[in-house]
Amino acid sequence: MLTRREFVSCIAAGGAASSIPAVFAASDFDLKAFASELQELVSIDSKTGYEEGVNKIIAIFEERFKFIGWTVTLHSCPGRGNALIATSKPDQNHYDVVLCAHADTVQPVGYAQKYPFVLKGSIAHGAGVGDDKSSLLSVWWICKGLPKTVTEKLNIAVIINPGEESSNPSTLKFFEREGKKTPLALVYEPGRGEVKGGGFVKVRKGSTRLNVRFHGKAAHSGNNPQDGRNAIYAMALAIPKITAIQSKYPGVTINGNTTKGGTAVNTIAAEAEVTFDFRFTDDRIRDQVVSEIRALCDKGFMDGVRSELVINRLGNALPETEKSRKLMAIVDQAAKQLGQPEPQWLAVGGASDGNKLAAQGAAVVCAMGVVSGNLHNPENEWTDLSTVRSRIDLSRKVLELIAQGK
Ligand SMILES: [Zn+2]
Known part of the structure; x- marks a missing residue:
């Protein structure tokens, strides 16, 4: 990592920093140019679903990847904008490795102007600067500097999602x-x-909403309460039983966070519903938990009240697997060869496009982009430009090792 002073002198010199390992030297790296390209991306509103803005970002990268001779196709995703695929070879049916980033942000339209790009030392601020604009830009810088020995051996696909945040x-x-x-x-x-x-x-972790509905029987709670079957009462019995399943599976969380039910205070509630936020680290565990909950619902929680589990869509976890550990080992080896600190691998709660790629069988590592923090907070979101070069070098080295192993 550059110190602030090195960074400033690097900017003043118009690029070339001195403390970067020579291995696979990113000799094309020009921090000033990177910062100015980042400023351009941050100046474009690209809130998820604001297709006009997202497509502007996509068009910038379409032009650039075409310029270096990659095969570029756009794929319309209605409601989100154009997804981009750029491949180092013309084949777009099979890839050796995917580099994935996203063009959208969570920041509302107008925030590009309200929270513009500001550079303080090596730290850049601005709406969406960290999630994901600096990392998206780093993908372009990684690819444009790849030697032929890598691009001729590997079919590398860059995928830019127009709507990752939602x-x-x-x-x-x-x-x-x-x-x-x-x-x-x-x-x-x-x-x-x-x-x-x-x-x-x-x-x-993957996350899924689980709705459990309860169907009882209405009655006047003063005249004939004995004829009613209270769905809210059944729901109250069900919540702790369903929640308790989490204790059997490390990493699983089940939280009943919203409920509804009943029609009037003098009427036994015939209907009730609870929605659980369910998170898991492995899709097989997800399925086991869902079947346990279903079995509880089929058995019922109270006489006379029927319960049913309703699931709209099962999400996927990005799990640690034998395949992903091999990919992690390549990243570790690349860092070692470059004299970079040993990568620290984290398990985190929120999902990314990595979850979707892993669901289709790919080995995935995530958070390969520029080091950033306070994400989604427009005033304080930051990205550390002193980490750009080491992260670009690392990815290039990873691709070189993948090419060597092919
Ligand atoms: Zn993101």
């Missing part, structure tokens, strides 16, 4: 198709700023 059926379908085409994926979510030197992510 998936819809079109982006889910897109990832279902693309995830099947690659054995390996590097995901450029920001490097984790809570770890000194910047952490990497090996596990992201």
Whole structure:
């Protein structure tokens, strides 16, 4: 990592820093140019679903990847904008490795102007600067500097999602198709700023909403309460029983966070519903938990009240697997060869595109991007530009090792 002074002198000199290992030297690296390209991306509103803005970002990268001779196609994702696929070879049916980032942000339209790009020392602020604009930009810098020995051996696919922050059926379908085409994926979510030197992510929990509905029988609670069957009472019995399942599975959380039920205070409640936020680290465990909950619901929690489990969509975890451990080992080896600190691998709660790629069978590592923090907080979100070069070098080295192993 550059010190602030080195960074400032680097900017003043218009690029070339001195303390970077010569191995696979990113001799093309120009921090001033990187910062100015980042400023351009931050100046464009690209809130998820604001297709006009997202498509502007996509068009910038479409032009750049075409310029270096990659095969570029755009795929319309209605409601989110264009997804981009750029491959180092013309084949877009099979990839050796995917580099994935996203063009959208959570910041509302207008925030690009309200929270513009500001550079303080090596730290850049601005709406969406860390999630995911600096990391998205780093993918371009990684690819444009790759030597032919790597691009001729590997078919590298860059995938830019126009709607990572809030998936819809079109982006889910897109990832279902693309995830099947690659054995390996590097995901450029920001490097984790809570770890000194910047952490990497090996596990992201999957999350799913589980609705449990209760159907009882209405009656006047003064005249004939004995004829009613209280659905809210059954729900109250069910919540602790369902929640208790989490204690059997490390990493699983089940929280009943919203409820509804009843029609009037003098009427035995005929209907009730609780929605659980359910998180898990492995899809097989997800299925076991769901079947346990279903069995409880089938058995029922109270005489005369029927309960049913309703699930709209099962999410996927990004799990640690034998395959992903091999990919992590390549990243570790690349860091070692570059003289960088040993990567710290984290298991975190929130999902990313890595979850979708892993669901299709790819080995995934995540948070390969530029070290950033205070994500989604427009005033305080930051990205550390002194980490850009080491992260670019690391990814190039990883791709070189993957090419060597092919
Ligand atoms: Zn992100």
